[in-house]
Amino acid sequence: xxxxxxxxxxxxxxxxxxxxxxxxxxxxxxxxxxxxxxxxxxxxxxxxxxxxxxxxxxxxxxxxxxxxxxxxxxxxxxxxxxxxxxxxxxxxxxxxxxxxxxxxxxxxxxxxxxxxxxxxxxxxxxxxxxxxxxxxxxxxxxxxxxxxxxxxxxxxxxxxxxxxxxxxxxxxxxxxxxxxxxxxxxxxxxxxxxxxxxx
Numbered sequence: 001x002x003x004x005x006x007x008x009x010x011x012x013x014x015x016x017x018x019x020x021x022x023x024x025x026x027x028x029x030x031x032x033x034x035x036x037x038x039x040x041x042x043x044x045x046x047x048x049x050x051x052x053x054x055x056x057x058x059x060x061x062x063x064x065x066x067x068x069x070x071x072x073x074x075x076x077x078x079x080x081x082x083x084x085x086x087x088x089x090x091x092x093x094x095x096x097x098x099x100x101x102x103x104x105x106x107x108x109x110x111x112x113x114x115x116x117x118x119x120x121x122x123x124x125x126x127x128x129x130x131x132x133x134x135x136x137x138x139x140x141x142x143x144x145x146x147x148x149x150x151x152x153x154x155x156x157x158x159x160x161x162x163x164x165x166x167x168x169x170x171x172x173x174x175x176x177x178x179x180x181x182x183x184x185x186x187x188x189x190x191x192x193x194x195x196x197x198x199x
Contacts, residue, residue: 097150101168101194103197121142122149169187
């Protein structure tokens, strides 16, 4: 028969340590943030104009939380979801679009390398990454580069998401030559996959 006393001692010590840092009766940071923020605003804001402004801030905070939560649905890594939201916001790209591109490109895997040599979550080619001023081997930098490149493609194609996504995959020149999504099966499938997730 196996002696379990050592394991039981370890389990007891773990329970003791967990008790010292118990989160059972505490809210985790970010949980129900909007309602906590509203409580604080109600305490400190007395004018009607102040309350209207505060309510708008709560709505904006809630929208930010929803966009981050949407990205988190696609990826098991919450840090990646936050990186996507931060980079998307920085470059004024819908976080859901950046998330959809990351999902189709790599499934959110920073270690992904394509046969063509594209690297990371956003599958940046090293020369594209260099032009964007990012390190494709660093996840945060990779995501930022992808969001920045999406912004450039959206600007190039006057906000046309379909053309921008096609350009992300096939390059902007191919989209310009064909006046839209190039007739490449890979690019057509890519655009459909990204837009299906995005919508």
